Amino acid sequence: MSDILKKICDVKVQEVAAAKRAIAFEEMRRDAESRVSTRDFVGAIRAKIAQGQAGVIAEVKKASPSKGVIRPDFDPVDIAQSYMVGNGKISAACLSVLTDRQFFQGEPDFLKQARASTLLPVLRKDFMVDPYQIYESRVMGADCVLLIAACLDDAQMAEMEQIAHSLDMAVLVEVHDGEELQRALKLKTPLVGINNRNLRTFEVDIQTSIALKKDVPADRLLVTESGIATRDDVKAMRDAGIDAFLVGETFMRAKDPGEALAKLFG
Template sequence: MSNVLDQIVATKKQEVAAGKQLHSISDLRTIAAQQTTPRGFFHAIENQVVKGDTAVIAEVKKASPSKGIIREDFNPVEIAQSYLMGGATCLSVLTDSNYFQGSDDYLSQVREVVGLPVLRKDFMIDPWQIFQSRALGADCILLIVACLTDELLIELNDLAMDLGMDVLMEVHDEEEMNRALATSAQLIGINNRNLKTFETSLSTSQNLRKMVDEKRIVVSESGIHTSEDIKFLQQQDIHSFLIGESLMRHNNPGEQLQKLMTGQVE
């Protein structure tokens, strides 16, 4: 996966270079100014957690490099509406086209129809993409620590916040966690997938959770399939989850989300 990550970043650099030829940062600022105010991704999660409830970021995701096509009959708006009915707190929309068969349009379409805060799930490597994300209507962006230098991590994080967006900062190990904690990011995503072996283990969240103080919120990502998984993570004082694949494989993703959260999925 680390090799795949390198490939994705190399492709993303080409995409960004092409994008800059079409729209300058000044163009994107103008478009972003016409967007509605960001919906408060962090606060939506915080409100749930403070009440003692569970916050789920439900993911709109067609495919992945490791699993291929996850859902053939893919209608992002219908899926998002299903998640809304199923009790999702926020949404995550894949916009990477080359490796995840996502689209920028999916994010815009989903946000126009569903009132939940939306995360743009992509590989951010350049300030241009942060302006582009706000122009698309994103309420939050993902920053993957493994993809970025410390300097760029801080720059992109601070820029996103200056534009009114929140940041979900994703880590995989202790070294990346220390780097994330050196920023002002309030949402720390712990990805349970090992980048070298593809295997997932909830013990990653269990171990790394201990490094995070109470001022930030931990989001456990990947490998969450059953109600027992949710219960285990709650016992580790983790109450926010990003869940995609295990929901997307069901005919009614929102119904599956509801079952997962109410202890009905073994």
């Protein structure tokens, strides 16, 4: 685990401990289990691909540890709505909303606001270190949770996946190398994200996704993450048989994120 990732995960452990003092585990679990049905995250991506389009998970993100503030005029509702279809434009399949406060300047309310303002399924983009956060994610309104293989051991991933699926949430498991990919493939989720950013150096190489694609079984849905900035990047991925994308910074730096999505994938 990289130094920055370890630092983030250590902070998450402290945050979860504080959250449990505020709302006990059993209370959070009962609340999560009482929530109404979720939106179909995997189905939304597959539907776009079936139409011949890219399945885009469009991010709602204010800042990052490596880049600082990316979007000063951050409004989660405006951003989320810009990703919805309009005037025949290419649109997002799903949303990804950062809820981490300390490192990404996110908020749980950003997820709630983004989801309430659209019909799109929403991924809670955060760092899961404890089953409590899976229940918490459902209470926030998330339709999908992120499990980062570098943060978790196999038993933790399996337990969190089981909880997420019991709550009708999808799971996106994120990997960066072949070893993590083999661990991720032990899970039941069809969603496998390949992060093109090396979390040890923060360097980005989109060839990472292409190189690992050959080891991803056909029944899994590979999502390429980080570094997709040009139409050539998109073409390289789609030529390699990769049709699902998670894109954040490229959209966040654009005046109109939805227009940027349409131009990149149109």
